Amino acid sequence: MRRFYSPIPVIVAATGLSAGFASAQELPKAIEVDFMTDVKPLIEGACIHCHGPKEAEGEYRMDTKDATFMGGESYGEDVIKAGDGNDSPVYWMTTVHLDDPDDPEAMPPERPLNERQQQILFSWIQNGAEWPEGVVLEEKPRVTYEGVKALLQKGGPFKKSEIETLRYWVEQGADWPAGAVATEAPTGPADDLALVKRIRETILENSKEKSEAEMTDYENVIPKTGVKYDMVAIKGGEFTMGSPDSESARADDEGPQHKVKISPFWMGKFEVTWDMYEPFMITDVARNKDGSPQKVDPDAAPVDIVSSPTTPYQEMSFGMGTNGYPAICMTQHAALKFCEWLSAQTGHYYRLPTEAEWEYAARAGTTTAYHFGDDPAQLGEYGVFDPSQTRTGYEKIGTKKPNPWGLYDMHGNVLEWCLDQYDEKAYEGRTGVTENPFVRPTTRYPRVARGGSWYDTADYVRVAARTASNADWKQQDPQLPKSIWYLTDATWLGFRLVRPLEVPEAETIHDIWSQGARDEE
Numbered sequence: 001m002r003r004f005y006s007p008i009p010v011i012v013a014a015t016g017l018s019a020g021f022a023s024a025q026e027l028p029k030a031i032e033v034d035f036m037t038d039v040k041p042l043i044e045g046a047c048i049h050c051h052g053p054k055e056a057e058g059e060y061r062m063d064t065k066d067a068t069f070m071g072g073e074s075y076g077e078d079v080i081k082a083g084d085g086n087d088s089p090v091y092w093m094t095t096v097h098l099d100d101p102d103d104p105e106a107m108p109p110e111r112p113l114n115e116r117q118q119q120i121l122f123s124w125i126q127n128g129a130e131w132p133e134g135v136v137l138e139e140k141p142r143v144t145y146e147g148v149k150a151l152l153q154k155g156g157p158f159k160k161s162e163i164e165t166l167r168y169w170v171e172q173g174a175d176w177p178a179g180a181v182a183t184e185a186p187t188g189p190a191d192d193l194a195l196v197k198r199i200r201e202t203i204l205e206n207s208k209e210k211s212e213a214e215m216t217d218y219e220n221v222i223p224k225t226g227v228k229y230d231m232v233a234i235k236g237g238e239f240t241m242g243s244p245d246s247e248s249a250r251a252d253d254e255g256p257q258h259k260v261k262i263s264p265f266w267m268g269k270f271e272v273t274w275d276m277y278e279p280f281m282i283t284d285v286a287r288n289k290d291g292s293p294q295k296v297d298p299d300a301a302p303v304d305i306v307s308s309p310t311t312p313y314q315e316m317s318f319g320m321g322t323n324g325y326p327a328i329c330m331t332q333h334a335a336l337k338f339c340e341w342l343s344a345q346t347g348h349y350y351r352l353p354t355e356a357e358w359e360y361a362a363r364a365g366t367t368t369a370y371h372f373g374d375d376p377a378q379l380g381e382y383g384v385f386d387p388s389q390t391r392t393g394y395e396k397i398g399t400k401k402p403n404p405w406g407l408y409d410m411h412g413n414v415l416e417w418c419l420d421q422y423d424e425k426a427y428e429g430r431t432g433v434t435e436n437p438f439v440r441p442t443t444r445y446p447r448v449a450r451g452g453s454w455y456d457t458a459d460y461v462r463v464a465a466r467t468a469s470n471a472d473w474k475q476q477d478p479q480l481p482k483s484i485w486y487l488t489d490a491t492w493l494g495f496r497l498v499r500p501l502e503v504p505e506a507e508t509i510h511d512i513w514s515q516g517a518r519d520e521e
Helices: 035-046 065-070 115-126 145-154 160-171 193-206 274-281 332-346 355-363 376-381 506-517
Strands: 218-221 228-234 237-241 258-262 265-268 415-421 433-435 447-450 466-468 498-500
Touching (some): 193 506, 228 355, 274 332, 332 506, 355 447
Antiparallel strands (some): 237 258, 447 466
16 A cells, blocks of 8 residues: 655644643653654743753753753753653753742743653653754743633634744643643533434435435535535446456455445535535634534524534645635544534435445446556546656546546545445455445544545556555644544545435434544544
8 A cells, every 4th residue: 555645744723732641740651752843842942041042040051962961050961861861850850849839949940841741851861862963942932721721712713823822832742731621511402413313304304215216316505605516326236346366556455356235325426625625624613622612502503513623724725726626634534524514404414435335336337447447548538646756736626537427536636535444354254245345443543545546646546446544644733632623644635425325323323423533542
């Protein structure tokens, strides 16, 4: 499998930030820390104000490596004992306030480090106190929980200065006192099973098609926004899932081939666009970290109760285009909550496709590597991909030819989320004809995405090619914990809607719409 990445550093959704460690008077466990990302920001915010070129209290400076290890008038070269954090004054002086807040050796004197920050300092010294040559520290504003509490309560969008304040807070260890609560618990109706039951009742009332024979393609309008979208009727049937051993570029997880029977459903003619998704992603509603509205009226409509993303700091298409372009960078949780949001206002049950449904629709009755045949030389007519590894972004939906069932961009443009847990050996236990296979997720990673993207070569946009999600897709997300809504390193990932003919019980719908947050790290 190709490893996906993005070179664009991002910070998103400030309300996703949360508590670090609670206070405790015991020697911390040494953890792996990085000087540049963990230690440097902490010292710059907590120490340089008093121990830099302007002040140098106690004749001690910490802005350069030589000065820091030279020490000052009190401890000299013993100030940092590499490999022994507990006997190094630079560390243990940060813990003195636990016994005596007025002790003159308590550092920093006015705003003590929390346990997480102490652990970072201790671990750095314990692990050898490495300091890259030539790195000089600069004084930065010290930002504590009290300095960001109002911002967390307000939620985004944020001004440039507010983003900078939040960035300093995160980089310095996200100080958060034990027991502190930035936002109140939501009141009134909640995004739970009871809400799903209400939405399902509306779905059953609006489901006019009772049999496969009544299914037709349709165009619909999102009531809240007026945005149109198209759904294609996919009749049920059997197909051979996976790729043959003879297929060029075949991976082991694409076999063994096996027979699968699929029930009828509708599928989005195109990938979900920013026009559809952005009004769900960006609202003027104050939200909690989980996306629930901070205040919910008792008589609120179901669509106004559904959890939505916390507001991103910046434009999430990264300049690649929004009007008519596929939406990207969402977690599976965000994609599923969009499906719930759309279902609540349209009266149709939407979700992501299972992996089997996706491949069935992508093949459209064919058995070749691509729905048009085995020759990748024709791929440019049907898919947006990157044969020379030089492409820098996606294209508008529907710019290429559709597959035989009228679905566009099944090859490339953006990789598409599926419902399933990724299991490289998922096909091995299937014998005979497997009906509607679905690997229910039980862990956060890995999960399945299909179709390849603008970032991929032809091999990875084959119909049978499978991609497993991983934590690298949000590697540059600095939040604590990382956002449940955004994948900062997945500028090639989107999704497509499915509407099954059969509407399951509310418990099943709730389980599916909530599975994206299951076992969130």
